[in-house]
Amino acid sequence: xxxxxxxxxxxxxxxxxxxxxxxxxxxxxxxxxxxxxxxxxxxxxxxxxxxxxxxxxxxxxxxxxxxxxxxxxxxxxxxxxxxxxxxxxxxxxxxxxxxxxxxxxxxxxxxxxxxxxxxxxxxxxxxxxxxxxxxxxxxxx
Numbered sequence: 646x647x648x649x650x651x652x653x654x655x656x657x658x659x660x661x662x663x664x665x666x667x668x669x670x671x672x673x674x675x676x677x678x679x680x681x682x683x684x685x686x687x688x689x690x691x692x693x694x695x696x697x698x699x700x701x702x703x704x705x706x707x708x709x710x711x712x713x714x715x716x717x718x719x720x721x722x723x724x725x726x727x728x729x730x731x732x733x734x735x736x737x738x739x740x741x742x743x744x745x746x747x748x749x750x751x752x753x754x755x756x757x758x759x760x761x762x763x764x765x766x767x768x769x770x771x772x773x774x775x776x777x778x779x780x781x782x783x784x785x786x
Contacts, residue, residue: 647700649744651675651735652707657750661705673701675708693738703746706735706786712754716774725778732785749786755779 648665652658653674665672675697698704710720710727732749739747756764757771770776 646702647671647673648703648705649673649675649698649701650705650707651731652709652750655707658705658707661707675704693734695742698738698742698744701742701744704735704739704744704748706732706747706749709750712752712775721774725781728778728782729785732782736786747786749782751783752779755783 646665648670650658650661650672653662653672658674662672662674675693708727708731710723712724736747736749752775754775755770756768757773757776759771770780
């Protein structure tokens with residue numbers, strides 16, 4: 646199976662890449678670089694190249710601006726855009742090319758800080774910046 650991974654160089658992406666290789670699959674990193682001599686991924690240019698998805702059986706989307714303070718207005722915009730815009734771009738490309746599988750990361754930040762409240766998959770979103778990011782991120786997918 647040929648698996649395209651955005652965020653392949655991150656903590657989860659590198660472990661996934663290693664596991665896929667061990668199991669005989671072909672991981673392909675979707676990076677803000679080139680594939681066959683052409684740019685393949687650009688949130689700023691709002692595009693994913695057709696070549697990036699050529700022959701791909703599955704897509705795993707893990708990429709995003711690192712989350713961490715200080716949460717300046719510019720940093721917040723980068724975090725939101727990298728998830729909302731990046732995910733929308735990839736979801737649109739996936740819809741057009743139709744690989745068998747599309748997996749998109751999300752985050753526990755969806756629930757917000759609720760102290761000792763017991764949370765389940767059925768719990769609604771929390772409040773605040775990170776919860777809003779995850780809501781928009783999942784909607785983009």
